[in-house]
Amino acid sequence: MSAQVAPARRRGLADEVADRIRDAIFDGGYAPGSQLREVELAEALGVSRGPVREALLKLEREGLVRGEWHRGTTVTALSDEDVAELDSLRAALEQLAVALVVERGPDLAEIDAVVARMERAADEHEMVRCDLAFHDAVYAAAGHRRLREAWEAIRSQVHLFLLTRIGVESEGYLAGIPAEHRELAQALRAGDREAALELFAVHRRHAFEILRGSEH
Structure with missing residues (x-):
């Protein structure tokens, strides 16, 4: 029996959004502890909230941001x-x-x-x-x-x-x-x-x- 896989999705936009947010963090635009709001980022980047959400998850896996239910997503402040x-x-x-x-x-x-x-x-x-x-x-x-x-x-x-x-x-x-x-x-x-x-x-x-x- 052939394996069943889900259809592939294009992730280029989310990757580009992640690059933009990452660069902004590295350039000092968002200091450690700064809150990253999906709505504001989507508006600033001219995209929907979906790619922003995917981008933030990517950056969370890199350890650059942290998502907490009571605080939302913030730039990681190193303990x-x-x-x-x-x-x-x-x-x-x-x-x-x-x-x-x-x-x-x-x-x-x-x-x-x-x-x-x-x-x-x-x-x-x-x-x-x-x-x-x-x-x-x-x-x-x-x-x-x-x-x-x-x-x-x-x-x-x-x-x-x-x-x-x-x-x-x-x-x-x-x-x-x-x-x-x-x-x-x-x-x-x-x-x-x-x-x-x-x-x-x-x-x-x-x-x-x-x-x-x-x-x-």
Whole structure:
């Protein structure tokens, strides 16, 4: 007996709406904790509420928004537990990525190109995008498909993590981040596994400590 499947639905519009809302969050248009109302979003985007509802569900699966029956949908405000879990998971993934990049010794041209873009970043939000792009390039250079997919599964939440970090403290961020990432790239190129792992750990720890320090 042939399998019975439901008719396929076109999801392009919902995906586009999700992209627009995601970009607005990442550009600072909707801060953590902001409420996202279906009616207002539908009106602003010129679509019906259906694609907006689908888009919000997609973003909820990414961890960017949270839906609660008594509050509706809000942009995720990371709790202390969220911050700790993201930091520890990111550390586990990144340790493997760095070790693989050093072992493979691949062409690091894309990583260098992102560092160059960092030096031209106009504001903190653009710098955060470059920061994520740098780590995208590291995972790509690692040559491990499932590892890259695991990173992509938490990428939006890490983006939110970094936005929260600049919300707490942005002084020196634009000036310091390019040099910090240039040093990370040099460590990968040098092929010293332990030194590279330590530098990446220090890089992660800095953002984590800023967020944890804001609690006190």
